Amino acid sequence: MFLKRVSLKNVDSEKYGEYPFCIPSIRTLHNVDFKSNVTFFIGENGTGKSTLLEAIAYQAGFNTAGGSRDNCFTLEKSGSSLGDFIRLSWMPKITSGFFLRAETFYDFASHIDDLGPESIIHYGGKSLHEQSHGEAFLSLLNNRFGKDGIYLLDEPEAALSPLRQMALLKIIHDLESNGKAQFIIATHSPLLMAYPEAQILNFNGSCIENIEYEDTDHYKLTRDFLNYRERYLQELFRN
Template identity: 50%
Template sequence: MLQQNESFIRSIQLQKENIQDPSRYPFCLPVFENITEIKLHPRVTFFVGENGTGKSTILEAIAVTRGFNPEGGTLNFNFSSRDSHSDLHNYIRLIKGSKRMLDGFFLRAESFFNLATAIEKMDAEGIGRSVIDSYGGHSLHEQSHGESFFSAIQNRFGGNGLYILDEPEAALSPVRQMALLARIHQLVNLNSQFIIATHSPILMSYPDSIIYQLAADKTGLRQVAYEQTEHYIVTKQFINNYNKMLNILMS
């Protein structure tokens, strides 16, 4: 396995001494109670867990601290449709590795529509080369959500980069999720680092990775093996005993 200093980002440090009100969101979440540092894998780090445990909040803070737009895109995007991100980025420090980042992208499912609109606006203004050419040359709004998502990942991600993905499976079928897994591996072999929040047991199966499971109780955050994730366990139980599970759910 690569050493941590071969990462773009080695770890995230929470500067608790600067937090004046720990009861305020997002600091009240259990994930922030007992940690001061989260070490990242030099290739792929997953954050998994139930809704509301802080996965997207952590990714957003990492992205903003690194200089990405809160709504997504490359380091050059500065559009804003709604200022809704938390101020967690003001209380974390990124510990960088020795690698030089040549590319980067923050992709989040909930604001991808806004990103596509921003691209069309930039191209309409006619400043410089066409932006959409870097995304496959076809309007992202004229494709399905899943197609536009995958087009961005396939065409815009070039390697030697830091890629922060917030629930990328939201628009992808299981087959496309497997294709994304293959694309992640291609980019890892091109010296890339991924930080991913996901609910997909397909994506989190990537072998050379760290999985952090976030919980809503006092356990907060812990590193787990793939087969120990709730997503793997619940999905396996349902598929292997779906008739029994359906009877329980519908009784």
């Protein structure tokens, strides 16, 4: 691992009513210790997963609109409201890597096109816009992820079918098992968070806590729905 800990700096209590400190898991954040090369941030929408991931990207020097240190393009509301309030502890410090934001991927692909053919070569030699959303994601992952670095992925499953989510698991395994990469991934996908020996941090609405895969709501709900689909649907559609 490269990144060992994220710590919240002292925050004036008068900010607790303001975003992002109005989010309970962020307000109660003290230290988050990373114990695996692969860590998942999970939890319901609005619990602070992406907010913390974005702040890590900001402190790592990555473009918070998506990309690495070298990708210079801006988008409205692509900054980090939390970035100046956290501290990263590294061993060793590393500056290479990538921040993948599913919601701004279209803008990132346009940025690469604007840079010209020399840049497109590094993404498989074909414009990301000339591929399907899922194909473009995998093209980025296969061609841009490969050297020592920290890779921050915000809901990568948004563009990936279940089969291609498993392809992503293989990419993660090939990189991290060779000691080349650390991954921190915000996700709702029970397929992705099944990665062996991954650390799962649950943003449960009031704090951030370690949780076992089989104890996550994502696993339990998916398992029960598949086993008792008709019962779930009857209950869901009941007037």
